[in-house]
Amino acid sequence: MNSNTGLYHRFQQEGWQRAAAAYDAFWKDLTRPFALDLVRAAGVTRGTRLLDLACGPGYAAEAAYERGAIPLGVDFSPEMIRMAKLRLPLIRFCEGDARALEFQEHSFDAVIMNFGLPHVSDPGAVLREARRVLKPGGIFGFTVWAGPESNPGSGMVHDAVRAYADLDVPLPSGPDYFIFGSAEECGNELAEAGFKADSLVFQSKTRLWEVPSPSFLFEAELHAGVRTSAVLRAQRPEVLLAIQKEIERSVLAYRSGPGYAIPFTAHVIAVKGV
Ligand SMILES: C[S@@+](CC[C@H](N)C(=O)[O-])C[C@H]1O[C@@H](n2cnc3c(N)ncnc32)[C@H](O)[C@@H]1O
Numbered sequence: 001m002n003s004n005t006g007l008y009h010r011f012q013q014e015g016w017q018r019a020a021a022a023y024d025a026f027w028k029d030l031t032r033p034f035a036l037d038l039v040r041a042a043g044v045t046r047g048t049r050l051l052d053l054a055c056g057p058g059y060a061a062e063a064a065y066e067r068g069a070i071p072l073g074v075d076f077s078p079e080m081i082r083m084a085k086l087r088l089p090l091i092r093f094c095e096g097d098a099r100a101l102e103f104q105e106h107s108f109d110a111v112i113m114n115f116g117l118p119h120v121s122d123p124g125a126v127l128r129e130a131r132r133v134l135k136p137g138g139i140f141g142f143t144v145w146a147g148p149e150s151n152p153g154s155g156m157v158h159d160a161v162r163a164y165a166d167l168d169v170p171l172p173s174g175p176d177y178f179i180f181g182s183a184e185e186c187g188n189e190l191a192e193a194g195f196k197a198d199s200l201v202f203q204s205k206t207r208l209w210e211v212p213s214p215s216f217l218f219e220a221e222l223h224a225g226v227r228t229s230a231v232l233r234a235q236r237p238e239v240l241l242a243i244q245k246e247i248e249r250s251v252l253a254y255r256s257g258p259g260y261a262i263p264f265t266a267h268v269i270a271v272k273g274v
Pocket of ligand 1: 012017032077098099116
């Protein structure tokens with residue numbers, strides 16, 4: 001592990017520890033529905049022994065449990081694990097690093113990761129670990145956000161940051177956020193980690209995120225994440241205000257009932273181990 005990887009890992013861990021409660025408050029109505037798509041794609045059913053990597057407050061473990069599976073959630077943030085245990089006392093959760101799992105090989109029928117991979121300092125190590133702990137014939141499923149060009153929700157944040165932010169801010173650099181953005185890229189990364197790339201199923205799904213106000217998305221990005229949040233918090237006040245106004249202006253186009261319904265697109269990916 002080089003020093004950049006270690007620095008980025010600590011940046012992520014401290015960030016998620018700080019943002020845990022806000023993450024659950026802001027993002028759960030968006031990422032939880034995709035967890036349903038994910039457990040379906042991973043073939044989770046009654047009795048499936050399942051590992052939910054980077055589980056956060058436990059949405060994907062919860063979706064699996066509701067289908068009769070036997071989930072175990074792992075996250076490197078003690079605060080996320082504390083919240084998951086509080087929300088879901090019947091499910092097992094424990095602290096752990098997705099890059100170096102403390103489980104024996106062939107321990108799980110399925111491994112899933114809902115919006116976790118883009119945040120890890122070494123995605124290749126996570127893929128190799130997922131494959132190692134999967135039983136023969138087991139499935140690894142994960143979700144990632146589609147890139148801003150095909151994802152209206154992410155696109156409006158990306159465009160506002162690009163238009164106004166000073167991106168030359170001192171932050172540890174991490175892997176490309178959109179590394180799993182196409183079936184071809186996924187296939188290459190997964191094959192390198194030893195998965196059966198010819199079993200890959202790559203689906204893109206769009207869901208509407210209902211938010212109460214035009215500022216909700218900006219506030220979520222500012223308070224309830226790590227990478228974009230750090231970029232925003234490093235901006236001068238007038239720049240931050242310009243970014244906020246621009247995002248709010250974009251959200252206004254999605255008026256729906258008393259609030260706003262913003263489309264977000266994610267890739268739901270499933271592949272067989274050995
Ligand atoms: C965007 S949140 C996703 C949370 C949750 N899976 C969901 O469905 O919304 C990313 C999560 O990844 C966790 N995480 C990031 N890097 C990790 C690592 N190396 N090992 C374990 N968890 C990690 C963070 O603590 C955080 O809970």
